[in-house]
Amino acid sequence: MNKDIDKVIEAISHSHKDHIDKHGRHYVEVSIGTAAEKLGFVDVAEKFKTTWAIVPLKGPVSGMKVRIDGRTFVNYAQFDSGVAVPGYVTPDTALAHRPYEAQHSMVLNCT
Numbered sequence: 001m002n003k004d005i006d007k008v009i010e011a012i013s014h015s016h017k018d019h020i021d022k023h024g025r026h027y028v029e030v031s032i033g034t035a036a037e038k039l040g041f042v043d044v045a046e047k048f049k050t051t052w053a054i055v056p057l058k059g060p061v062s063g064m065k066v067r068i069d070g071r072t073f074v075n076y077a078q079f080d081s082g083v084a085v086p087g088y089v090t091p092d093t094a095l096a097h098r099p100y101e102a103q104h105s106m107v108l109n110c111t
Contacts, residue, residue, distance in 0.1 A: 004041040005092045009053065011035060013081035016055045020082040024056035025103045026065075028111060032085070047092075054084045057109065064110040070102035 012030050013020070033049035036042075054073070075087040078100040090097055 003094070004036070004039075004044045005032075005048070005089065006095050008032060008036045008039060008041060008044055008048075009079060009083060009085070009093065009095060010081070011039060012053055012055065013079065013083050016083075017081070019055070019057050019061075021056055021058040022078065022082040023101075023103070024058055025105070026057040026060045026107045026109050027054045028057065028061070028109050029054055030083075032089070048089065051086060051089060056082055056084070060107065061109045061111060066108040066110065068106045068108050070104045070106050073100055073102040073106070076100035076102070 012035055029052040032051045032053050033045045036044035036048060054076070073084065076084045076099070077087050077090045077097040078084040079095050079097050084100040
């Protein structure tokens with residue numbers, strides 16, 4: 001396990017805490033690699049440079065909307081904060097998580 005990935009996920013959760021709805025249909029994507037780089041975790045940034053966390057939202061935000069089939073998120077895990085990540089991230093984290101249950105139809109909010 002890598003405690004740095006936990007800190008990255010917690011930072012993503014904290015930066016969106018006022019807008020997260022664990023069961024929200026609308027969501028934004030956050031680059032785990034970019035978030036790790038901003039925190040100075042070079043090894044995490046390199047390992048997860050093409051990995052995106054999803055942050056389910058309470059409602060839509062301004063910008064373009066793209067409808068996404070909820071089955072896209074099969075094998076994703078959701079943390080207690082509401083942030084969800086691809087399942088291959090979870091072996092590296094000690095944070096409590098469970099399988100993510102996306103809505104049948106999700107809406108990506110591109111900001």
